[in-house]
Amino acid sequence: EKKLLPKEEGLDHSLSVLREGYLYITNRTIGFQSDIFETRLLGERAICMRGEEAAKLFYDNDKFERIGAAPKRVINTLFGEGGVQSLDGEEHHHRKNMFMSVMSTEALAQMRTITRKHWALAAQRWETMPKVQLYEEAQGLLCRAACEWAGVPLREGEAQEKAAWFGAMIEATAAIGIKHMKGKNARSKTEKWISDLVEQVRTGEIEAPEQSTLHTFAMHRDLKGELLDSQTVAVEIINILRPIVAIAIYICFTALAVIQQPEERKKLATAEEDYLQNFVQEVRRFYPFFPFLPARPIKDFTWQGYGFEKGVLTLLDLYGTNHHPDLWDNPEKFRPDRFRNWNGSPFNFIPQGGGDHYTGHRCAGEWITIEIMKESLDYLANKMEYDIPQQDLSFSFHEMPSLPHSRIVMINVKAV
Ligand code: HEM
Numbered sequence: 001e002k003k004l005l006p007k008e009e010g011l012d013h014s015l016s017v018l019r020e021g022y023l024y025i026t027n028r029t030i031g032f033q034s035d036i037f038e039t040r041l042l043g044e045r046a047i048c049m050r051g052e053e054a055a056k057l058f059y060d061n062d063k064f065e066r067i068g069a070a071p072k073r074v075i076n077t078l079f080g081e082g083g084v085q086s087l088d089g090e091e092h093h094h095r096k097n098m099f100m101s102v103m104s105t106e107a108l109a110q111m112r113t114i115t116r117k118h119w120a121l122a123a124q125r126w127e128t129m130p131k132v133q134l135y136e137e138a139q140g141l142l143c144r145a146a147c148e149w150a151g152v153p154l155r156e157g158e159a160q161e162k163a164a165w166f167g168a169m170i171e172a173t174a175a176i177g178i179k180h181m182k183g184k185n186a187r188s189k190t191e192k193w194i195s196d197l198v199e200q201v202r203t204g205e206i207e208a209p210e211q212s213t214l215h216t217f218a219m220h221r222d223l224k225g226e227l228l229d230s231q232t233v234a235v236e237i238i239n240i241l242r243p244i245v246a247i248a249i250y251i252c253f254t255a256l257a258v259i260q261q262p263e264e265r266k267k268l269a270t271a272e273e274d275y276l277q278n279f280v281q282e283v284r285r286f287y288p289f290f291p292f293l294p295a296r297p298i299k300d301f302t303w304q305g306y307g308f309e310k311g312v313l314t315l316l317d318l319y320g321t322n323h324h325p326d327l328w329d330n331p332e333k334f335r336p337d338r339f340r341n342w343n344g345s346p347f348n349f350i351p352q353g354g355g356d357h358y359t360g361h362r363c364a365g366e367w368i369t370i371e372i373m374k375e376s377l378d379y380l381a382n383k384m385e386y387d388i389p390q391q392d393l394s395f396s397f398h399e400m401p402s403l404p405h406s407r408i409v410m411i412n413v414k415a416v
Contacts, residue, residue, distance in 0.1 A: 003305040005047065006032035008039040017041060021398035022288040025050055025317035035324075036306060041313065042071060048292070050317035051324050055347040057303055058316040059355030059362075061089075064295040066361060069313070071294075077172035077183035078242075080191070080235035085361065090223060092361070098220045098236070099364035100357060102150075102213050108371050111149050115375040118145045123384050123415035132386075134255055134408035138248035139163040142372070146244035150237065151212025152197065165190045166245035169238075170401065187238075194234035194241075202227070213240050243365050249401055250369070251376050252408045253287040254280070256395075257334060258380045259388055264336055268381040276374040278339040283373065284351040285322045286334050288395075288402045292317045293353065293361075318350050386410040 008028060017024045025048045029035050036049040049058070058064060065088040070079060079085045084095045122141045126132045143163035147154040154162065165186040172183020200206040201218040208215040217233050257279070258265050267275050292315045297308045308314070323331040327348045329338065347354045352363035363369075391406035
């Protein structure tokens with residue numbers, strides 16, 4: 001029997017999305033008492049949903065595709081043209097394997113070591129500074145680590161400038177006006193920088209380590225056995241570097257949790273891997289980062305009695321799923337220990353997407369994010385002393401991406 005979707009009336013609710021941000025879908029699922037509803041966004045009909053069952057549906061490759069799902073403004077700034085995010089089927093699977101091939105256990109361990117080195121250097125630098133703004137400093141630190149790991153040459157004098165380019169792309173996601181233009185501009189400069197490097201690797205002018213991202217992507221062959229054009233390779237290498245720099249956002253939220261949860265911080269004193277892991281998982285569950293994801297049905301089908309029509313914009317609520325009261329006990333409490341008994345489902349904890357990393361669109365960088373965050377947490381909780389002066393540590397649910405407003409200011413930093 002076909003059911004009618006609960007429906008938000010009105011011509012368009014894009015402004016409500018901007019106003020309510022991460023909570024837009026959650027707010028309505030509470031009102032409708034339904035994890036799925038219909039509305040209108042960006043001038044078209046849209047279905048919004050949250051929860052584990054909704055995530056299972058969303059990641060069913062026989063039912064949904066990504067092509068034409070992401071808004072143009074997101075492609076122009078955040079993603080780039082022709083990247084893995086908007087591919088489907090065989091082409092996606094083949095390209096995704098290229099990404100996953102640089103995420104071996106050894107490569108992850110290597111990133112952890114590189115991250116540790118750059119934290120140690122940063123902590124020394126910060127000792128001499130009267131005041132440190134963690135967000136900007138973490139972007140610089142991560143930019144250095146990302147380039148080193150990916151085999152991208154970066155002179156010390158360039159790090160902060162390049163970090164700012166990545167930062168502009170990240171902050172342009174939901175922005176309009178100047179911020180959006182800055183993001184577009186940063187993207188074109190970065191694509192030029194990286195595509196030149198790709199050409200140089202191909203002609204042998206510069207050498208990149210065999211297993212590195214720069215080398216692997218520059219030499220990758222598509223399904224027809226051909227090299228990708230250097231522009232597309234640049235887009236994909238930026239799809240590695242940019243989100244590593246974006247981990248600066250998670251580092252700020254990690255610092256916030258360390259500051260606000262002294263009891264939890266104590267448990268980290270032995271730097272035991274399980275405790276670091278659970279704390280980092282809870283940071284990824286608790287704080288807002290990626291709000292929701294778009295896709296479109298490939299065909300008409302019925303799910304739980306509701307009709308989905310081919311092509312209709314469908315949004316999966318990531319934030320709302322990570323805070324769903326049926327899935328998480330006291331979801332609005334920060335409790336790393338909840339991850340001791342987490343069932344490991346690929347569909348209930350989805351800060352970086354759900355489903356399978358290889359066959360679906362789930363974040364290629366999820367494991368490396370966790371490694372970088374664990375190392376950063378060890379520094380923030382155990383390997384540095386610092387004071388947190390009075391500042392505005394609040395963050396907002398309608399700024400995307402969200403970030404503590406003060407961007408975390410630290411004084412009297414001392415490496416220990
Ligand atoms: C995709 C979140 C870090 C590389 C995604 C998606 C989300 C996400 C939500 C979309 C999943 C989907 O479409 O189903 C995040 C967050 C990060 C992060 C919150 C924290 C900073 C990273 C890192 C890398 C990375 C560090 C690379 C080293 C990618 C790539 C995709 C992706 C390549 C596209 C995958 C595909 O379409 O198949 N990420 N990510 N991300 N992420 Fe991340």
